[in-house]
Amino acid sequence: MQVRFKLNDEVVEVEVADDERALDLLRRLGMKGVKEGCGEGECGACTIIVNGKNVASCLMLAPELDGTEVWTIEGLSKNGQLDPVQKAFVEAGAIQCGFCTPGMVMSAKALLMKNPRPTEEEIKKGMEGNLCRCTGYFKIIEAVKKAAGER
Amino acid sequence: MSIRSTEEIGYSIIGREVKRVDAVQKVTGQAKFVADFDMKGMLYGALVLSRHARARVKHIDTSYARSLKGVRAILTHKDIPGENQLGEVINDMPCLVPEGDEVRYYGDVVALVAADTLKIANEAADMVKVEYEELEPVLTIEEALEGKIRVHPSGNIVTSKKIRKGNVELGFLRSDVIIEDDFYAHYQEHTYLETQGILAIFDSDYGLTIYGSMQCPYYVQDAVPRVLGLPLNRVRVIQAETGGAFGGKEEIPSHVAAQCALLAYHTRRPVLLVYPREVDIQTTSKRHPIKSHYKIGLSKNGKINAIEVVAHMDVGAYATLSPIVMYRSLIHAAGAYDVPNVKIDIDGVYTNKVPCGAFRGFGTPQVFFAIESMIDEAAERLKMDPIELRLKNALRVGSRTATAHLLKESVGAVQTIEHAVKISNYEALKRHVAEFNVKNRFKKRGIGVSHIIYGVSLGAAGQHLDAASALVQVHKDGSVSLHIGNTEMGQGAKTVMTMIASEVLGQSMDRIYMANPDTSYVQDSGPTVASRTTVFSGNALKEACEKIKRRMTEYFAKTREVSTDDVIFEGGTVRTLDGAKKTSFDALARECDAANVKLIETGWFRTPKLHWDPKTGLGEAYVTYAYATQIVVVEVDLLTGRTNVTEGYTSHDVGKKLNPVGLIGQVQGGFVQGMGYAISEELKTENGKILTDNFNTYIIPTVMDIPKKLKIDFVEDEFKTGPFGAKGIGEPSLMPTPAAIANAISNAIGKRVRRIPATPEYVMSLLE
Ligand code: FES
Ligand code: FES
Numbered sequence: 080m081q082v083r084f085k086l087n088d089e090v091v092e093v094e095v096a097d098d099e100r101a102l103d104l105l106r107r108l109g110m111k112g113v114k115e116g117c118g119e120g121e122c123g124a125c126t127i128i129v130n131g132k133n134v135a136s137c138l139m140l141a142p143e144l145d146g147t148e149v150w151t152i153e154g155l156s157k158n159g160q161l162d163p164v165q166k167a168f169v170e171a172g173a174i175q176c177g178f179c180t181p182g183m184v185m186s187a188k189a190l191l192m193k194n195p196r197p198t199e200e201e202i203k204k205g206m207e208g209n210l211c212r213c214t215g216y217f218k219i220i221e222a223v224k225k226a227a228g229e230r
Numbered sequence: 231m232s233i234r235s236t237e238e239i240g241y242s243i244i245g246r247e248v249k250r251v252d253a254v255q256k257v258t259g260q261a262k263f264v265a266d267f268d269m270k271g272m273l274y275g276a277l278v279l280s281r282h283a284r285a286r287v288k289h290i291d292t293s294y295a296r297s298l299k300g301v302r303a304i305l306t307h308k309d310i311p312g313e314n315q316l317g318e319v320i321n322d323m324p325c326l327v328p329e330g331d332e333v334r335y336y337g338d339v340v341a342l343v344a345a346d347t348l349k350i351a352n353e354a355a356d357m358v359k360v361e362y363e364e365l366e367p368v369l370t371i372e373e374a375l376e377g378k379i380r381v382h383p384s385g386n387i388v389t390s391k392k393i394r395k396g397n398v399e400l401g402f403l404r405s406d407v408i409i410e411d412d413f414y415a416h417y418q419e420h421t422y423l424e425t426q427g428i429l430a431i432f433d434s435d436y437g438l439t440i441y442g443s444m445q446c447p448y449y450v451q452d453a454v455p456r457v458l459g460l461p462l463n464r465v466r467v468i469q470a471e472t473g474g475a476f477g478g479k480e481e482i483p484s485h486v487a488a489q490c491a492l493l494a495y496h497t498r499r500p501v502l503l504v505y506p507r508e509v510d511i512q513t514t515s516k517r518h519p520i521k522s523h524y525k526i527g528l529s530k531n532g533k534i535n536a537i538e539v540v541a542h543m544d545v546g547a548y549a550t551l552s553p554i555v556m557y558r559s560l561i562h563a564a565g566a567y568d569v570p571n572v573k574i575d576i577d578g579v580y581t582n583k584v585p586c587g588a589f590r591g592f593g594t595p596q597v598f599f600a601i602e603s604m605i606d607e608a609a610e611r612l613k614m615d616p617i618e619l620r621l622k623n624a625l626r627v628g629s630r631t632a633t634a635h636l637l638k639e640s641v642g643a644v645q646t647i648e649h650a651v652k653i654s655n656y657e658a659l660k661r662h663v664a665e666f667n668v669k670n671r672f673k674k675r676g677i678g679v680s681h682i683i684y685g686v687s688l689g690a691a692g693q694h695l696d697a698a699s700a701l702v703q704v705h706k707d708g709s710v711s712l713h714i715g716n717t718e719m720g721q722g723a724k725t726v727m728t729m730i731a732s733e734v735l736g737q738s739m740d741r742i743y744m745a746n747p748d749t750s751y752v753q754d755s756g757p758t759v760a761s762r763t764t765v766f767s768g769n770a771l772k773e774a775c776e777k778i779k780r781r782m783t784e785y786f787a788k789t790r791e792v793s794t795d796d797v798i799f800e801g802g803t804v805r806t807l808d809g810a811k812k813t814s815f816d817a818l819a820r821e822c823d824a825a826n827v828k829l830i831e832t833g834w835f836r837t838p839k840l841h842w843d844p845k846t847g848l849g850e851a852y853v854t855y856a857y858a859t860q861i862v863v864v865e866v867d868l869l870t871g872r873t874n875v876t877e878g879y880t881s882h883d884v885g886k887k888l889n890p891v892g893l894i895g896q897v898q899g900g901f902v903q904g905m906g907y908a909i910s911e912e913l914k915t916e917n918g919k920i921l922t923d924n925f926n927t928y929i930i931p932t933v934m935d936i937p938k939k940l941k942i943d944f945v946e947d948e949f950k951t952g953p954f955g956a957k958g959i960g961e962p963s964l965m966p967t968p969a970a971i972a973n974a975i976s977n978a979i980g981k982r983v984r985r986i987p988a989t990p991e992y993v994m995s996l997l998e
Contacts, residue, residue, distance in 0.1 A: 176473045
């Protein structure tokens, strides 16, 4: 079937199979920043923002994207300028292997869009679905705080 | 002509807070992991796995699967042009299990598939019919030792290792307190966020090129030519961005690459083979389960007189790196103490389960958990504070390790204990915990201490691999290329190497680029393991940079008519001490290039030969050692058995801090990974099959689980041979944590934890 949605502020129209995952569609469209870590909705590496909410794109079907507004990591720094959340991740040293990073940033972004001044507990709640095996999360929390402080 | 060394002038980059050099690539999603490669005509690979823990493969029928449209190749053992043999240390593992032979665990690979899409590849893999004759498997260490069934024709003992220092019998005779106990440390799964993956491209003119997620490109460059029957110069291995490894991408990528390369070789098309999480967990190596029996004897004053250990490691179906992991377990089994009499026996045994291999800490977190529990138990018997007992027996300059290695320099052990006490405010901490426990009936807090030693790099058992090379080129515009043979897998190697080059050359970091390792540039530099990259590649790189700097210095001195020891490289400029003569590094590079000055160099580093005797286990086990002390506080819910780690304090002797931001990141990550091992990461198996094969059942820490406070401290007791005095941190960051947490739980509930992970069920069983 044909789906039409807004991807990183640009309208796309594309043919998809009924059982294609949103994750695979987005990667097929070149959004390789959307990572697959588990395929089960457990790790958050495939996190994207759909209509303002962070979702696991591995659990979503491509047809469900029809009519939505989708953001992936590629959309955050479109003009070569880092988004404040991305900048905070770099500055706080919240990145190691970087595999969880795009998903982490998207969850942080979704959180801050809803709640620009989250408490530490709210940050943790907002990032709970994103696993990181490298950093131990400390600097990720720091990064989100930093990003919140700088808006 | 003398030239000023960087050490003489003082550091401008080393020890400073810098941003990761690869951070922007990663935060924008541009960093290219292997699954992100798109090649024209690329095929997708899938595996046909064993469905039994042990069975004879009677017949493999691929005809039905072949008929599926879009299938490009289905390969079995018959399609291997070279040797059907894998195994970095012991040749015990086939690439594809042949008909007539046995599958030895659930993850053994019987056939390979390549197809136009991943979906077709998976479907075809399901359609390959394999006829098995089921056989009774060996599932426990005890069954393996019994030896009724042999996992391999050679028997079930992979290898045995020992230490004989002094006379333990005498040591026990002299002791006032003797304690014996049994411990068990279970599996741990790496769960790097990016699963294993390889892209193989075969071209009859250019040979085979392999991109992949890996720690050790040179292992891959060994394994693949062997299976394909090609010379090494026809196989080029390039590391792609690697999404975490922790030891799990030490040997395994050689297997994945051999599988993928076979598919590329037969189809003449690029093939991408990425393991789904379930396949990754079911098939790839884990941290070894270790069962151990410990006996320790002490005098009333707290001096340890003797330690005796008998331990068994569950190696699983294939040895992978087990013999070297066992070496490390052996050397570290008696802990970080000055003990005159030590007797240790470790056996590794085969079972029909997932192979075990390298995992951050390499066979030590298990034995530290045991020895540190014993030390705590001893402290309790002697009515001594656990800190005091550790201080009494800690290693110092002039002490001898468990292998009788005389320590001559860089022993920060005692300092790490003192610092941990200080940063935790230990006495007050004890009071707070006691107060909390008086007030709370169903929640109890406990404090746990651990103190560890870590042999840096591969040690005597791995010396043949312990060298590293580097290639540095200053281009005519002054930009610099670095090539080393060790990999960046998240730990920050690229940043540290760039800092070292920047420090020596005085060129600014953003003008220096470190490429991913490529076996065609740099000689085999050994594996990226054992916290050795900073010392080995760092030294090789430093040497190469210094050679180039020397030539640039001489050129500058000659053309400006100044003396070479008057020349300084700093902040992107080259100048005389007084600043009278000055030029930019970039301009000088152009001048040098025009004057035919050689601006490309290699460096090479190896350590002096270590003398260690495998018969007694005595001698110089490692070039040097790192030390750490950790104090943690836990809160145990007595109604559920659930443990929360609430505070952590950790002090690490790193020789010298090169990259403070990176060091802290390593310690934080290592702590949380160690915490998962201590309390939540329970790998469940049934008849040899792993049941917990994804994140919904194998529970690693989330952001909700981390302690409120983790204070980190570094001791800098410089190691002369390290670059600028540095030792490694990669593994020591994790190693003390499981032991400290286990001790804290024991302290909280008043019962000795003898098994990790100490899951809620296990803690409840202790409370009942
Ligand atoms: S890949 Fe979607 S949550 Fe893990
Ligand atoms: S940085 Fe490696 S998983 Fe988060």
